[in-house]
Amino acid sequence: MKLIQKVIFFFEMRSFGVCRWWASKLGISSSKVRLGFIYSSFITLGSPLILYLAMAWILENKHYFKFQAKKKTSIWEL
Numbered sequence: 001m002k003l004i005q006k007v008i009f010f011f012e013m014r015s016f017g018v019c020r021w022w023a024s025k026l027g028i029s030s031s032k033v034r035l036g037f038i039y040s041s042f043i044t045l046g047s048p049l050i051l052y053l054a055m056a057w058i059l060e061n062k063h064y065f066k067f068q069a070k071k072k073t074s075i076w077e078l
Helices: 002-013 018-026 030-043 047-060
Strands: none
Touching: 018 030, 018 047, 030 047
16 A cells, blocks of 8 residues: 555656646646546557657756747838
8 A cells, every 4th residue: 555655646746747737728727638638548548648758858848948939020120
């Protein structure tokens, strides 16, 4: 029983926030995004897990990527 509690604690402390990030971008609750990941994992035999881990890695290392939109100058400001 202790091993299960350790595993649960690990995942709770190291949750990457992927579902929360997608929910904020889509404007829906994060529980719906989590359910979508769970259902799609059962239907497609776990392949969304690879996508989830890739997104988690990108979110953990987003300071290496430039996600900020550059200020676009309009044609009238030239």
